[in-house]
Amino acid sequence: MPPNDKVAVIGAGALGLMALKQFKEDGFDVTGFESRPYVGGLWKDSRDSTISVHASTVFNTSKFRAAISDFPFPESTDNFPTATQMHDYLCSYADHFDVKRHVKLNTKVKQILRENGQWILEVEDVTSGSVSTQRFDRVAIATGSYYAPRWPKLEGLEKFSGKAFHSIDFHTSESFKDQNLLLIGMHATALDTTTALSGIAKHVYLSHRHGLTLLPSYTPEGEPSDTVPGLGFLMVQSWLEANMPATWTWLFDKVLSRISNAAFPNTPDEWGFRPAPSIAVATPVMGDSVWPHLKSGFAEPVPGVKHITGPKTVELTNGRVLTDIDTIIYCTGYDFDIPEDLIPKTPSQENLYHPYPNGPRTNPYLYRNIFPLTSDETIRNTLAFIGHSATPYPGFVQFELACMAVSQIWVGNKSLPDLPTMKTWHATWTAQRAATIRKYNAPSDSTFYPALLPFAKYFPWMNEMAGTGLFETMGGKCNGMFNARTWELWWRDRELYDLMRNGILTPTVFRVFEMESGGRKALGWEEGKRRLRRDNEVYQKAVRARGRELGLDEDTGKPLKGGKAA
Incomplete structure (x- = not known):
């Protein structure tokens, strides 16, 4: 990475804030652009014709899984955060990591041009109407994928x-x-x-x-449902989905149906x-x-x-x-696309770097749904679309990992494959997606969105590019049974191993390990262990409180009758 590479991040919602923080942490000179007068994006009810939550919205992921990896929710936050709590959380995140001062609020990006090896942004102050241009080395478009109402x-x-x-x-x-x-x-x-x-x-x-x-939202024992699968489950899921996808889907459908019928x-x-x-x-x-x-x-x-x-x-x-x-x-819902103003182009408009050249509801023409598939290598390595890649994993961390991956590639610790390999990936995934739609008879209005990528292939890739070390340390065949790194952790620090393997799957796990090959900033074993302890203590306290609300015995988790455990 050249010294002081200037990076523009368009959007200051959750995606943009995580991108700004990550790029800033990795040494880039960052500037964010947000057309609204506040950060936090759709998590504040805008009261106008822009995408935003309702005042009564409650996040469908618990705070124990929803948090950003190095910034837990306050203990006072509801187990399933309200819209107001979510917006407060994102504002606190921006303040804590000193990101807000890098964001130009009330500033709308009107045009993105590629000229003479740089990105030129034409921006408008929505308050005064004045227009200016600014030059950047790299651009991350982090406005998300939900755009046009259906x-x-x-x-x-x-x-x-x-x-x-x-x-x-x-x-x-x-x-x-x-x-x-x-x-x-x-x-x-x-x-x-x-x-x-x-x-x-x-x-x-x-x-x-x-x-x-x-x-x-909760198990009968008072645990938030999304916290029940632990790290071991994550590793098993990754292996099964990669090697026996039809069996995994059948099994998961059966389990979810049973849970639904019981609840x-x-x-x-x-x-x-x-x-x-x-x-x-x-x-x-x-x-x-x-x-x-x-x-x-x-x-x-x-x-x-x-x-x-x-x-x-x-x-x-x-x-x-x-x-x-x-x-x-x-x-x-919404069709996946981006505003016309944010489609990067050349001055002659001969080349448009449109993520959806075939229209909404189609696969984005992007490698891993992030990087443009263009013959110009300098474009592929300086332009990223964040928020168009997702996988069935709860919370913000999957998008945070995407930001980490982009940043590590731009820093030079990781690299993209050559264009033919990237195009082969896209063609393979497009065919697989079409086959999945046919096999499972997906309704035309289903939630099988173009952004959704297979967990088993996308999530480990993100972790590798981000440099988290999680799969390398805790994964492998037979759920780590034949992984030397797993045994090394077990031998050197039994408490950390136990917190990782048997504690709740908190986002903190993505910040514990440091890799020699480089990667996102790590907490390290000792700080990671301290935070994992806290995560589990806060979680157990919340479960006990929920159990009391449900009239459960704190020791057995069973309903009380006449003041005694059933």
């Missing part, structure tokens, strides 16, 4: 007399008092919206075209939740918040819309006619 066609919508809008414009529920609402879609946004409308609206219909898997029993057939699409092509949703509203009848799952027949009437695909609809809200 608007599925509803036949006969012109006949509807009520208001119909996308959930991007849903901010408050007071104006829907005593109304009957039809929500199109039944995933996380629809469930959040239903919860926000409870106690205000008269009735909510949840229209969906295929089944879904509801999962509980949400006696689900009426008419709700249409079964059969649910496979985990291979559809993401389960946390159902705790919406379940009481489903059971009470306030929220009613119904089939998809066939067409709208009148000012307040809607015919469903099963022939039923809803006669009392006041408002329709599209809870149908």
